Amino acid sequence: MITPPDDPKDEKANLVDPADYQRDTAMSEDPESSKNEADSDSSDDAESSPWIAPWLEPWMITAAYFLCSAYLVSQHIMWRDELQAWAIVWQSPTLVALWENLRFEGHPGLWHLLLWLLYKAGAPFASQQLLHLAITTGVVWVFARWSPFTFWQKLLFAFSYFPLFEYGLPARNYSLSILLLFVACVILTRETATRSGTVALCAVLFLLPQVSAFGALIAVALAVTLAGARLLMIKPLASPAPVLFPLLSTLFGIALFYLQIFRRVGDNGSLSPAPDSVTRILFALESVPKSLFPNPGWKVPEWFALWNTSWIASLSVTQTDHLYLAATLCAIIVSFTAISIAKQRRALLLLCAGVAGQLLFIYAFVMSGTMRYAGTAFFLWIAAIWIAICDRNEESAEAMAGEPANPLGHTWRSLVSGTYLGYFVTFSLAMSCVASAQFLYLAQSVPFSQSKVVADWLDEPPQKGMPVVIYPEYVGTPIAVRRQLPFYSLARQADATFCIWKPANIWIPGPEVRARLEERVARVAPRPLIYIGNNTITPRIGAPDVTPIAMFGPSVSTESYIVYILRQTPRGMESVHPSTR
Numbered sequence: 001m002i003t004p005p006d007d008p009k010d011e012k013a014n015l016v017d018p019a020d021y022q023r024d025t026a027m028s029e030d031p032e033s034s035k036n037e038a039d040s041d042s043s044d045d046a047e048s049s050p051w052i053a054p055w056l057e058p059w060m061i062t063a064a065y066f067l068c069s070a071y072l073v074s075q076h077i078m079w080r081d082e083l084q085a086w087a088i089v090w091q092s093p094t095l096v097a098l099w100e101n102l103r104f105e106g107h108p109g110l111w112h113l114l115l116w117l118l119y120k121a122g123a124p125f126a127s128q129q130l131l132h133l134a135i136t137t138g139v140v141w142v143f144a145r146w147s148p149f150t151f152w153q154k155l156l157f158a159f160s161y162f163p164l165f166e167y168g169l170p171a172r173n174y175s176l177s178i179l180l181l182f183v184a185c186v187i188l189t190r191e192t193a194t195r196s197g198t199v200a201l202c203a204v205l206f207l208l209p210q211v212s213a214f215g216a217l218i219a220v221a222l223a224v225t226l227a228g229a230r231l232l233m234i235k236p237l238a239s240p241a242p243v244l245f246p247l248l249s250t251l252f253g254i255a256l257f258y259l260q261i262f263r264r265v266g267d268n269g270s271l272s273p274a275p276d277s278v279t280r281i282l283f284a285l286e287s288v289p290k291s292l293f294p295n296p297g298w299k300v301p302e303w304f305a306l307w308n309t310s311w312i313a314s315l316s317v318t319q320t321d322h323l324y325l326a327a328t329l330c331a332i333i334v335s336f337t338a339i340s341i342a343k344q345r346r347a348l349l350l351l352c353a354g355v356a357g358q359l360l361f362i363y364a365f366v367m368s369g370t371m372r373y374a375g376t377a378f379f380l381w382i383a384a385i386w387i388a389i390c391d392r393n394e395e396s397a398e399a400m401a402g403e404p405a406n407p408l409g410h411t412w413r414s415l416v417s418g419t420y421l422g423y424f425v426t427f428s429l430a431m432s433c434v435a436s437a438q439f440l441y442l443a444q445s446v447p448f449s450q451s452k453v454v455a456d457w458l459d460e461p462p463q464k465g466m467p468v469v470i471y472p473e474y475v476g477t478p479i480a481v482r483r484q485l486p487f488y489s490l491a492r493q494a495d496a497t498f499c500i501w502k503p504a505n506i507w508i509p510g511p512e513v514r515a516r517l518e519e520r521v522a523r524v525a526p527r528p529l530i531y532i533g534n535n536t537i538t539p540r541i542g543a544p545d546v547t548p549i550a551m552f553g554p555s556v557s558t559e560s561y562i563v564y565i566l567r568q569t570p571r572g573m574e575s576v577h578p579s580t581r
Contacts, residue, residue, distance in 0.1 A: 057151050058144035065140045065158040066133075069168055072440065073129050079449035079559050080499070082171045083478040086125045087498035089116040090481065104500045108260040110210035111173035125481050132171035135179055139163060142182040143382075146189075148389040153426055157382070160432035161294040162375045165439050170448070174372065177215035178379050180204050184222055185383050188346075189390035198242045202249035209250075209257035213365070214376040216257050217357045221380060223250040224353040229346045274367060282323045283369045284362040286312055288355065289329035291378035292428045294371055295435040306442060307556050308370045337381065340388075340421040347388035354380030378432075385425065449559040450552035451478035454532065457550070458483065463565065466530045469520055471513060472506050473499040475533055475561065490516050490531075517566065525568035534558045 052060065088105070089112055092098035098116055102109050118127050140158045147154065157163060167175045184204045187197055208219035223246065230243045275283070289312060296306040297314035312329065316322035334355055341347045358377045366373050447453075458468065458479070470476035471490035480487050480497045489496040491505035493516065499505065508516075513535075521529050553560025 052151075057154070058141065061144040061151075061155050061158050062137060062141045064155075065164070066137045068159070069133060069136060069164060072164075072169055072443070073133055073171075075444060076129070076169050077447040077449050077452050078125075078129070078171060078478065079451065079557075080474045080477045082128065083125065083451075083481045084474070084498055085112055085115055085172070086119070086128055087477050087481050088112060089119045090125075091497050092116060101498075102260065104502070106261065106501065107173060107212055108210045108215075108257050110207065111176060111212075129171045132175065136163065136168045136175045139175055139179045139182060142179065142186060146186045147182075147386050148189075148393070149386070149425070150422075153422075153429060156426065156429035156433055159436060160429050161435040161439065162291075162378055162432070165436050165443070166294070166372050167375055169440075169443065173212050174214070174375060177208055177211040177218055178375075180208050180211070180215070181218050181222075181379055181383055185386050188222075188225075189387055198245055201242075201246045205246050206249040206253040209253040210260075213257075213261070213361070214373075216254060217361055217376060218354070218380065219250050219253060221350055221354040221357055223247055225346060225350040228349040228353075232345060278319065278323065280363050280366075282319070282326055283366060283373075284359040285323070285330045286310065286326040286369060287358060287362055287374040288333055288377050289326065290371065291374040291376075292333060292381065293431050293435075294374070295431060296438060305556070307439065310369070310371075336424065337384070337421065341384065344388040344391040346391055347384045347386075350380065350387060351384035354384065385421070446555060447559075448556055449478060450555050450561055451559065452482060453552050454561050454563070455479050455482035457552075457563075458530070463530060466528050466565070467520075467524045468530045468532065469517065470532050471508065471535075472533065474506070475558075479532070488520065490520070493520075521566050521568050528565050528567040531564040531566055532561055534561060536562065 084105075088101045089098065092101050095113075095116070098109065098112060102112060105112075114131060115128055118131060140163060143149075143157060144154045149157070162168075163175075163178075167178065184201060187201045187204070190197065205219050205222060207215075208222075209216035226243050226246055290310050293311070295311045297309040297311050299314045312326055313322055316325055334351070338348060338351060341351065355377065358380070362373060455478075458464065458466075468476075468479075468487045469490050470479070470487045473489050473491055473496060476487040476489065476496065477498050486495040486497045488494070489505070490513065491508060492500070517529075517531060550563040551561070552563070
């Protein structure tokens with residue numbers, strides 16, 4: 001329960017639990033029973049949390065999360081999606097250069113700006129993980145300190161799939177948008193009709209679109225909630241400024257987001273074949289149940305390929321079955337949550353706007369069903385319930401009179417619409433913790449990337465000092481960052497440090513790969529040449545076969561590498577093992 005302010009006239013900020021209100025009223029009417037009632041209440045509090053003080057709970061949850069996450073981060077091998085950002089700031093001596101280099105990324109620049117400041121301060125690339133650890137710990141702290149959920153729900157949330165693994169382990173920009181979302185929840189559930197509250201909310205709504213496309217989606221959902229609450233007079237305000245200025249901030253943030261994202265049109269196309277409409281609908285609908293239950297599937301031939309799989313697909317035989325099941329689960333989850341928070345219309349607006357935006361965005365722009373795209377739905381669901389609980393506590397005790405007592409006691413009084421939504425929240429977070437444990441075991445067993453092993457291998461004799469050619473470009477990004485040396489991009493036929501996401505840099509016909517390799521071998525002859533990729537080379541007629549001399553794997557996705565050492569011979573190009581040189 002949030003402690004009411006000192007001013008008794010400020011009714012909007014008095015977030016009083018109706019049960020407490022009824023109890024206090026009864027005590028005032030019957031002074032003789034006051035002492036006994038107080039003793040009973042103390043006994044109930046002792047039974048609900050007998051081993052930890054309430055003020056200590058957020059510190060304990062945050063500390064436990066930080067220690068666990070810090071260990072996992074120390075064991076995590078950053079892969080190309082993480083080190084691509086550092087490679088860009090490494091090659092951006094000025095902010096103007098950073099702006100130019102970001103035109104191929106598909107992300108706005110707030111995360112890269114933070115990394116650029118770290119780089120300019122002289123920090124190594126490993127500091128990226130420390131910055132991200134601070135952000136994810138901040139997410140858990142804000143949630144544990146200010147959200148109205150129970151202690152056990154907060155603890156389950158901290159160790160669930162998205163906070164600890166998907167958005168917690170890889171050092172990327174996604175957690176920054178969740179931190180801003182939770183800060184917005186704190187502002188919206190406290191007194192916002194103040195200058196400081198309005199300024200803070202404006203800053204959050206402007207910054208969200210600068211984090212990622214999903215940050216822009218969250219900002220739009222929050223703006224729709226503010227505007228809808230104003231139009232429906234859910235939260236009457238004496239002045240329109242607390243709503244008008246945040247809406248203007250959102251518009252400015254979206255405009256800047258648009259300038260950063262869509263200036264890359266023409267330089268970049270789809271890097272994967274666009275799926276058909278049915279598949280895109282499936283990706284969208286499946287994202288909602290996957291977000292609440294991110295457990296992996298089991299119809300996977302290689303156990304280390306479980307990442308980004310879904311138990312929903314494992315239950316389906318055909319794509320049609322998969323689509324119907326995803327649609328049914330999505331409808332059940334959204335309908336059940338909406339009905340449970342129907343009286344709290346501000347929370348209902350956020351839920352509906354967030355889910356609708358998520359479904360439309362994934363259908364229109366996302367070309368794969370990877371799990372990280374489902375995370376926004378999970379956090380918006382949590383935020384909607386957060387606001388619903390706080391708004392419910394603001395309702396008068398008279399409106400709440402006559403409701404059946406909660407059979408689970410004081411710790412569950414803040415749950416929305418009885419116990420059912422509370423049960424569902426706890427069950428979902430528990431299943432998400434199971435998924436987190438499964439994938440953390442996977443991450444500890446199989447590194448995300450073999451780039452560190454390859455970079456160390458390249459700096460050992462006899463291959464040390466040999467020219468390095470890499471294709472596709474994204475293979476070379478983590479290797480270049482770790483060695484602090486550029487590589488020769490076979491796609492661009494020039495030195496590079498980070499990937500420019502253009503189809504021509506990702507897909508080259510096999511004969512063209514061979515021809516460009518032969519040309520490069522001739523240029524560096526008589527020195528041997530190292531070729532690194534995640535593909536095999538198709539032999540050319542009239543030339544010797546090219547066989548790999550080393551393979552680094554297995555790993556997730558395309559982070560396993562095949563290594564060739566090539567040199568010019570009188571007959572053309574052939575593979576040579578270092579030991580036979």
